[in-house]
Amino acid sequence: MSRVKLRVLQVSMLVAIFVFWQLATDPELIPPFVWDNPHRAAFFFGEPVKMFQAIWEWFSSGTIYPHLWVTLQETALAFVIGSVLGLAIGLWLGLSPTASALFDPYITAMNAMPRVVLAPIFMVWFGLGIWSKVALGVTLVFFIVFFNVYQGVKEVSPVVLNNATMLGASRRQLLRHVYLPSATSWVFSSLHTSVGMAFVGAVVGEYLGSAKGVGYLIHMAEGSFDINTVFAGILVLTAFALVLDFAVTKMEKKLLVWRPTQGETEKL
C-alpha cells in the first residue's frame, strides 16, 4: 500500500469512528434503542460535535494554553530529572558489584511498589504546584532509565573496553568515553517509554490534586458530569502525547546516527 493511500485510510477510519459516535449518541438523529430517554446516551458517552466545540473554545479563547504549558513543564522536568538520576545511579550500581549486591532487593522492591499511591504523599511534601507532579513522574521515569542503564553497563563489549584500555584510557576515561556513551544509548532506546511515563506521572498527579494542567481540567469537568469536556480533555492529551512521541522519534534519529538500523541499508 502506498504511503498516501495508507494515510487517507487512516484518516477516514478516524472520521468514521467520530461519525458513528455522533450518530449513536445524538438525541435527535436516531431514535434511542437502548434507553427510553433520548439524552441518556449523550450523558454517558458525550457527543463528538460538542466535544470538538469545547476544544475549539479552549484553543480560540486561549484558555487551554496555560494548562498545556504546565503539563508540558511537568513532563519535561520529570523526564530530565528521572533520566539523570537513573543514569547516575545505574552507572554507579552497574560499575560497583558491592553496591549493586547491597541495593538489589531494595531496587526490586521499590520497582514493584505501585508508585501512583505515593501521589498524595508527594502533595503533602511538595504542595499542589508542579513539583508534586514532577516527583511522581520522576519515580516512574527513574526505574525505566535505571534498569536500561544498568543493563547497558553490564553489556558493554569487553573487547571495546580492552581496546580502550590498551589505547591508554584511565578508569575515569573509560567511564567518560566507553561506559557513559554506551549507557546513554540505552537511555535513548528507552526514550519513548520514559517520556510516556513522565507524561502519565504529570497527568495523574494533576488529576489527583492541582490548580492547573490538562489533568486538572478533566478532573473539574468530571466533577460537574460534563462528559463532553472530559472527552475533549482526553482527546487533547492524546494528541499532545502523539506530538511528544513524534518529537522523541526525531530526536532519537539525530542522536543515534552512529547506531546501525537493523535490516536497513545505510544511506551514505
Place this chain on the structure above:
Amino acid sequence: MTVAIHFDKVTCTFAGKAGPYTAVKDVTLSIGEGEFVSVVGPTGCGKSTLLNVAAGLMKPSSGTVTTFGEPLAGVNRRAGYMFQSEALMPWRSCLDNVTAGLEFRGEERASARAKAEDWLERVGLSGFGDRYPHQLSGGMRKRTSLAQMLILDPKILLMDEPFSALDIQTRQLMENELLELWSANRKSVIFITHDLEEAIALSDRVVVLSAGPATRPIGEFAIDLPRPRDVAEIRLSPRFIELHDKIWHAMKDEVLKGYQQTKNRVVA
C-alpha cells in the same frame, strides 16, 4: 638483539565449572626488537590468552613477563593491541576512533586530528573520517583499527587473528599493507593466527603451539624468505612450499588432537 618481550614459564589456569582449566603451561618465549613472530596452533589452544598476558590485560597464574628488561605490571604501555573482533567504539566516527589514544594521553585536539588524518591517509581511508564504524566495510574497520593502534607508535604490536574475518582478497591486501607499514618502522610483532600460510608469508619466525589444554610451544621455525615480500606471490615460491611442508608436518598431529578434543567436548 634486544628482547622486546619475554615470557618466562608463563602458566595460566582458569577456574571453570568442571574444575580448573590450564590454558597455557610453562610457556617460555622471546621476541626480539623489530622481529615479526607468528604464533600458530590449533583452535582453542590458548593463543589469545598468551597475547592478553603480553598486553597486561591478564595476569599469569605463575611465571613472569618482561618487556625491554622490565617486569610487566599492569597494562603494557609499550604495546598496541589489534583484536580479532570489532573493537572500535561504535559511537565515535572513524577519525575520532583514531584520535582516541592521543586524546586519552591528553594531546591537544587539533594536533591529534591532524595526526589522525595523516594516518587515515596512510591506511587508505582519507575522506572516510566522518563515517561511523557501522557505515564502513569489514576491511575498512580493520584499517581504522590499524591506524588507531599505530598512531600511538607502540614498540610492540600484538595482533590477534586481526584479518581472520576478512575475505581472502581483502586479507591479502591488508597483509601487504601491514608488511609495508611494518618495514617502514620496524616494531616487534606477535601475530596470532591459525592460518599457516599467513604466518609464513608475514613472519621472521613461526612458533607452533600444541593443542590445548596446557598449551606450550612445540616448535620454532625461522622463515628465511627474502623481504620485501608480496604475500600473494611468495606463496608460490619453492622455499615457501618447503617451509610450509616442514611446519605443517610438525603441526599436523596437534591439529588432529585439537580437533578430536573439540569433537569430544561437543559430544560430551
